[in-house]
Amino acid sequence: MNERKPKWLGDSRIKSTEEHIRAIESRIENLKIHYNQFFAGEITAPPEKERETIEMLIRRLLSEEHRSPRINLLVQNLASRFNLFNNRWLKQLHELEVDYHPQKRQSERSAAGGKTISPTTKFQEIDVSLNREDSFEQLFNSYRNMTLNPAISLEAKEKWINSLKAKMISANLVDAKISIAREEGKLKVRVKK
Structure with missing residues (x-):
């Protein structure tokens, strides 16, 4: 039942x-x-x-x-x-x-961050990562040092960095090599994998 x-x-x-x-x-x-x-x-x-x-x-x-x-x-x-x-x-x-990055020796940090590039430098390639804001700062410093007029406003700097980040995101890149080259008197910036 x-x-x-x-x-x-x-x-x-x-x-x-x-x-x-x-x-x-x-x-x-x-x-x-x-x-x-x-x-x-x-x-x-x-x-x-x-x-x-x-x-x-x-x-x-x-x-x-x-x-x-x-x-x-x-x-x-x-x-x-x-x-x-x-x-x-x-x-x-x-x-x-x-x-998290293992601690580097202080001398390595200061040597990497303390490089100055003269405006006569024709080419430079820098590794950047969307996970590391300091890599974009280093890239911008290299870019500014290669320009003939290194006095760039904070607004222009932020706009420049954000446009590079947007290019990396649209290309689905987290890490990239960015090359800065002086060609025909102008700076050319290229994003590479």
């Missing part, structure tokens, strides 16, 4: 799912606090295990069939909210990893 389950059993399952969703929401809030503390330097390691645990719980919730559209909506909202935070955290972690 097929016996129908009482309606309240379904309701209790919905209640427990709602409680489960609320518990995950509070864990996400705690995780958000821990990540903020990590990025502020208050704790030394990112809370990766907790993030992975919450991600697994949300995946499990998404894979279950829910009887009510309300529960489906709550689960979808929870998943999208977590994904929003998760993407932001992963992006910030990636930026921290990319910006």
Whole structure:
């Protein structure tokens, strides 16, 4: 005989799912606090295990069939909210990893940054990266030193750097070699891979 389950059993399952969703929401809030503390330097390691645990719980919730559209909506909202935070955290972690450079000796830094180029120099090639703002500063200094009139306004400098960044982005380049050459009395700037 097929016996129908009482309606309240379904309701209790919905209640427990709602409680489960609320518990995950509070864990996400705690995780958000821990990540903020990590990025502020208050704790030394990112809370990766907790993030992975919450991600697994949300995946499990998404894979279950829910009887009510309300529960489906709550689960979808929870998943999208977590994904929003998760993407932001992963992006910030990636930026921290990319910006990390092993310490160079001070003499190497000053030698690389202290080069002056005379206006008679005909060609120079500089490595730049969208992840390193200082590489564009170095490129601009080389460009300015090769011009006959090195007095360039801050506005013109920003416009010049932003146009090069736009060219790199449109060519899908994160790292590039930029050559500056004096041809027929004019400076030619080329972006290479």
